[in-house]
Amino acid sequence: MTDQRISFKEMCARFDVTPRTLRYYEYIELLSPHKEGRARFYGPREVARMTLILRGRRFGFSLEEIRQWLLIYDKQGSREQYQVWIAMADRQLAVLDQQIADLQAARTDLAQLRETGMAELAALDRPG
Incomplete structure (x- = not known):
């Protein structure tokens, strides 16, 4: 594992979210962690996306609106x-x-x- 990747548990702690929330964001394809067996690891891209997701939630956007927002940030x-x-x-x-x-x-x-x-x-x- 590289220094830039964090574990599922570390991601939950960093963003103060439950495992269920993190798994749900993955399920609805807002996040795409790297998987090694059953373990999930999050790199800088996923950390940045999670920051944007939580910012969007704080602003009151729906998850679908956040998905649209992320599309803009994923590419020019x-x-x-x-x-x-x-x-x-x-x-x-x-x-x-x-x-x-x-x-x-x-x-x-x-x-x-x-x-x-x-x-x-x-x-x-x-x-x-």
Whole structure:
């Protein structure tokens, strides 16, 4: 084994994923480890792909969208591929912006409800 390859267990630890997740990504062909018998080894290409997969998941992309994204990174992307990628990114940015707005609204509502509770608690503490 060369220094650039890591084992299945090391890959799980490096990316803090379960063995089931790693096997699933292999099953759906997002990753293609080198196999020696039953052992799997991951080289720099697979490590880079896993980094992109997890980044895509963090951004909220589906696994199919991540597959399309990886196609661009596997080879020199065409103009059309980059246009598709930019459109995907724009759609996901809109989704994230909406989630941020929803979370901010929920936080504001919760903070107001907390303040109401604090006022009611203070009123209960006042002599009568």
